[in-house]
Amino acid sequence: MIILGIESSCDETGIALYDQEHGLLAHALHSQIDMHAEYGGVVPELASRDHVRRTLPLIQRVLDEAKLTLADIGGIAYTQGPGLAGALLVGTSIAESLAFTLNVPTVGVHHLEGHLLAPLLEANPPAFPFVALLVSGGHTQLMRVGGIGDYTLLGDTLDDAAGEAFDKTAKLLGLSYPGGPAVSRLADRGTPGRFKLPRPMLNSGDLNFSFSGLKTAVLTLVNDHSNADGILDERTKADIALEFQEAVTEVLTAKCMAALRETGLDQLVVSGGVGANRQLREKLTRATKRRLCHVHYPRLEFCTDNGAMIAFAGAMRMQHESNGDHGFSVRPRWDLASLQRPPA
Amino acid sequence: MRLLALDTSTEYLSLALHLDGRVLTRELHAGQTHSQRILPLLRELLDEAGLAMTDLDGIAFGAGPGSFTGLRIGCGVAQGLAFGAGLPVVGVCTLLALAEASGADQVIACLDARMGEVYHAVYRRQGDAWQEVIAPGLYKPEAVPALEGAGWVGIGSGWASYADILQAAYPAQVSSTQPDRYPRAQEIVALALPVFAAGEGRPAAEAAPLYIRNKVALKTSERAKMAGLK
Numbered sequence: 001m002i003i004l005g006i007e008s009s010c011d012e013t014g015i016a017l018y019d020q021e022h023g024l025l026a027h028a029l030h031s032q033i034d035m036h037a038e039y040g041g042v043v044p045e046l047a048s049r050d051h052v053r054r055t056l057p058l059i060q061r062v063l064d065e066a067k068l069t070l071a072d073i074g075g076i077a078y079t080q081g082p083g084l085a086g087a088l089l090v091g092t093s094i095a096e097s098l099a100f101t102l103n104v105p106t107v108g109v110h111h112l113e114g115h116l117l118a119p120l121l122e123a124n125p126p127a128f129p130f131v132a133l134l135v136s137g138g139h140t141q142l143m144r145v146g147g148i149g150d151y152t153l154l155g156d157t158l159d160d161a162a163g164e165a166f167d168k169t170a171k172l173l174g175l176s177y178p179g180g181p182a183v184s185r186l187a188d189r190g191t192p193g194r195f196k197l198p199r200p201m202l203n204s205g206d207l208n209f210s211f212s213g214l215k216t217a218v219l220t221l222v223n224d225h226s227n228a229d230g231i232l233d234e235r236t237k238a239d240i241a242l243e244f245q246e247a248v249t250e251v252l253t254a255k256c257m258a259a260l261r262e263t264g265l266d267q268l269v270v271s272g273g274v275g276a277n278r279q280l281r282e283k284l285t286r287a288t289k290r291r292l293c294h295v296h297y298p299r300l301e302f303c304t305d306n307g308a309m310i311a312f313a314g315a316m317r318m319q320h321e322s323n324g325d326h327g328f329s330v331r332p333r334w335d336l337a338s339l340q341r342p343p344a
Numbered sequence: 345m346r347l348l349a350l351d352t353s354t355e356y357l358s359l360a361l362h363l364d365g366r367v368l369t370r371e372l373h374a375g376q377t378h379s380q381r382i383l384p385l386l387r388e389l390l391d392e393a394g395l396a397m398t399d400l401d402g403i404a405f406g407a408g409p410g411s412f413t414g415l416r417i418g419c420g421v422a423q424g425l426a427f428g429a430g431l432p433v434v435g436v437c438t439l440l441a442l443a444e445a446s447g448a449d450q451v452i453a454c455l456d457a458r459m460g461e462v463y464h465a466v467y468r469r470q471g472d473a474w475q476e477v478i479a480p481g482l483y484k485p486e487a488v489p490a491l492e493g494a495g496w497v498g499i500g501s502g503w504a505s506y507a508d509i510l511q512a513a514y515p516a517q518v519s520s521t522q523p524d525r526y527p528r529a530q531e532i533v534a535l536a537l538p539v540f541a542a543g544e545g546r547p548a549a550e551a552a553p554l555y556i557r558n559k560v561a562l563k564t565s566e567r568a569k570m571a572g573l574k
Binding site: 039040046048049052056057059060070089090092095097098099100101325328329330 | 417421424553565
């Protein structure tokens with residue numbers, strides 16, 4: 001069966017076609033980053049308005065790319081939550097009404113389940129069970145994944161998400177939105193060892209995170225090294241960016257390794273936007289190799305929001321769950337741990 | 345022609361099937377349950393008519409103005425249905441739908457836009473068509489545009505929320521009001537019929553809400569400017 005996947009939970013419209021027999025057939029994405037950049041962050045109302053414009057043309061594009069027609073679609077999966085209510089509602093409305101007309105089943109997918117399972121789209125996918133690090137602008141969670149719908153939370157951030165810390169640090173350094181990639185680019189030019197930031201919760205003895213203190217420590221550095229006009233020289237900015245990235249990636253890596261130790265598992269899956277960070281990938285690859293573990297990443301374009309992961313997660317659940325009367329609703333707040341295993 | 349019309353721009357949910365002159369309708373006070381109810385209700389209506397989506401010739405929807413969330417449900421559903429069935433779409437202004445529902449020839453349509461404002465438009469019937477005297481706009485009720493003449497009929501929720509202020513704005517002009525009326529699919533389909541008949545329905549992907557209120561956030565540069573003014 002071919003599943004159409006629709007993702008519209010935040011500032012990206014992602015569409016994909018996934019074949020339960022032959023794998024991913026096509027995918028397309030429209031990012032609203034440029035539109036929101038002028039506002040310094042995502043404006044929910046503008047995000048919703050843009051999804052209305054983008055969704056159908058992207059569906060047409062993936063159909064054309066896969067040389068398929070609507071008649072080939074056997075089911076529709078869409079992100080039902082968590083995310084921005086208005087944005088979710090656009091994808092949901094289109095998905096359910098299209099399924100109504102095509103007379104095919106639908107399934108509402110949990111956005112984070114999509115991220116968790118994204119590495120399974122790759123060649124040599126990890127086998128269950130594995131430890132997953134979900135790290136993005138909205139989340140920093142460690143989970144034990146026993147199978148589809150079998151998710152145990154091992155650790156979570158107590159305050160800011162790692163990606164949020166990147167964004168806030170970028171703002172303090174006068175970098176543009178989105179901050180993650182900007183901080184990383186600047187860090188490439190920094191000199192190691194000049195500054196020392198704290199490694200929050202490194203020795204907390206649990207698998208939780210905290211990144212808000214790090215942001216405060218960056219603010220202190222910025223204030224201490226700015227000149228009388230409040231200007232920070234470029235070299236200092238780069239050195240701070242480098243040390244900030246070191247601190248975040250070191251803590252993330254240490255907690256991942258602790259999670260593998262505690263669960264006795266030897267496979268780690270990393271997904272979410274911060275999972276694209278090169279420094280983090282290098283550290284995790286080194287650390288897992290030392291302990292004879294394997295780390296799996298989705299391809300870079302599937303680290304961030306995308307339709308492929310929704311089509312895939314939907315394909316895993318489609319035969320079991322179907323929204324019969326096409327009454328629909330969104331779940332802006334939706335606990336991942338509340339998901340159930342699909343019946344065997 | 346066989347047409348479907350839908351409106352979710354207010355707290356009501358309104359559907360109509362136009363079947364070569366015969367019109368079947370469904371109306372209900374949906375509150376915030378439009379998304380749960382619209383497609384099951386449409387199934388009921390299609391079953392009553394013994395039709396499938398692909399038996400239709402076009403889909404009309406209340407494009408707005410109205411609740412942003414409601415407009416997107418209506419537009420999204422119109423898009424999905426029309427795309428799936430390969431049908432053209434026509435978006436109809438909800439203020440014009442109110443004018444059509446009024447039974448009058450001179451109409452001041454006002455919808456409560458929240459945040460102390462109204463969506464406002466003025467229409468005059470000329471033969472079978474409506475002339476737009478004042479285009480749809482967003483105003484504070486005490487600042488609605490001036491209007492000449494008498495015998496105008498005020499219609500829509502704006503006349504309930506701001507009855508005194510709007511009456512004061514048009515003291516001699518307004519002869520009666522219909523504050524309880526809301527945009528309905530049966531008027532939307534009537535207004536869309538000649539558009540479809542003229543072959544002017546649009547592809548599903550072009551279906552767009554008519555928000556009117558377009559300034560929804562400040563850019564970083566605008567915020568900096570405002571901070572500077574303080």
